Each structure stands twice: as C-alpha cells, then as structure tokens.
Amino acid sequence: MRSSSRRWGGNWVHSPESLVRQDEFKAFYCSEINAIRGYNVVARMALGLKRSHGATPYKALLMGHSGVGKSTEMTRLTNQIQDKYRAIRFSVAESLDPISFQPFDVLLLMIMEIVERTAAPIEEGGTGQRPSDTTLSEIYNWFATVRELEEIIIPEGAVQLEHPI
Numbered sequence: 001m002r003s004s005s006r007r008w009g010g011n012w013v014h015s016p017e018s019l020v021r022q023d024e025f026k027a028f029y030c031s032e033i034n035a036i037r038g039y040n041v042v043a044r045m046a047l048g049l050k051r052s053h054g055a056t057p058y059k060a061l062l063m064g065h066s067g068v069g070k071s072t073e074m075t076r077l078t079n080q081i082q083d084k085y086r087a088i089r090f091s092v093a094e095s096l097d098p099i100s101f102q103p104f105d106v107l108l109l110m111i112m113e114i115v116e117r118t119a120a121p122i123e124e125g126g127t128g129q130r131p132s133d134t135t136l137s138e139i140y141n142w143f144a145t146v147r148e149l150e151e152i153i154i155p156e157g158a159v160q161l162e163h164p165i
Helices: 022-028 033-037 041-052 070-081 103-119 133-144
Strands: 004-008 011-015
Touching (some): 022 070
Antiparallel strands (some): 004 011
8 A cells, every 4th residue: 555644734644645646746745855865866866857858868766665755756756857758657556466467567568558648639648649550569569479598608617507497
C-alpha cells in the first residue's frame, strides 16, 4: 500500500495514497522536507533534464522504501518540467502480476504505455498520431522472438558452474 504524510490544519496526517493528483499535491505537499533531507532531489533531476533537452539523454534513478514519497517527488518533477516534457505515469504493480513478471515485461509495458498515450487525442494529452503499423509490428516481433545463444565463450581459468536444468 502506498502512503504519504500530509499537513492538515497544522498537524501531520498520514495517508495511504501518494500525492499524484494536482489538487491533492497543492493542498498537502510540504516543501520543508528538502531541509530535512539536506538537498532537493527534484531540483537536481529537473536541472539535469533541462540541460539535456535536445541533446544527450538524461538518466536518473529515484528509489526508496515504500511510503517515503517517491511518487510525490515525481509529481513535483512533472510540475517543474512540464514546459519541455510530458510525463507518462503508470503502475507496474497495477498493470503486471507483481509476483511473476519478468524484466522484459516492464520494458514492453513502458513501450506500450508510450505508444498508447502518444496515440491519444490531443485534447487528452496525446499527439493524435498512432505509430505506423510497421513500427508496431517491429516492436511486437522483437518481444515475440526467442533467440538462442549458439556459442558461449568461457574465459580461460574461469570457474564453471553446473546449470540446474
């Protein structure tokens, strides 16, 4: 379960939901958290994204225990960069089986979310343009193709372990 702490009437209130919706974010976000942390992680990420706009890709990893505010910080980041970027938010836990998904399932989910959101009408935040059938077919085929390694080269002196299968 996701959670966040919110200020209400001068008191801290713990909530089981992240501050994702703009109305909740504006009503409950407490900016003093950066003073406690000692730095502003969102400002650092926003600066990196703005510097890389139109140039080299920017990569960052935001991680932490459940309920520490990752989703809330992503809402802050989205607000700060919305003039140059469009954020696509989705939940892996809601879209995939959290017990049995594979790493490539997450990659495919990300690609499908980008395709679907981009194809959405302009008034819904998309471009109104669906990717070509060729592009979609290439994506689907890449994930559907199973390739076997023909040769595995083991460096001299390396320890070899028996595979359980």
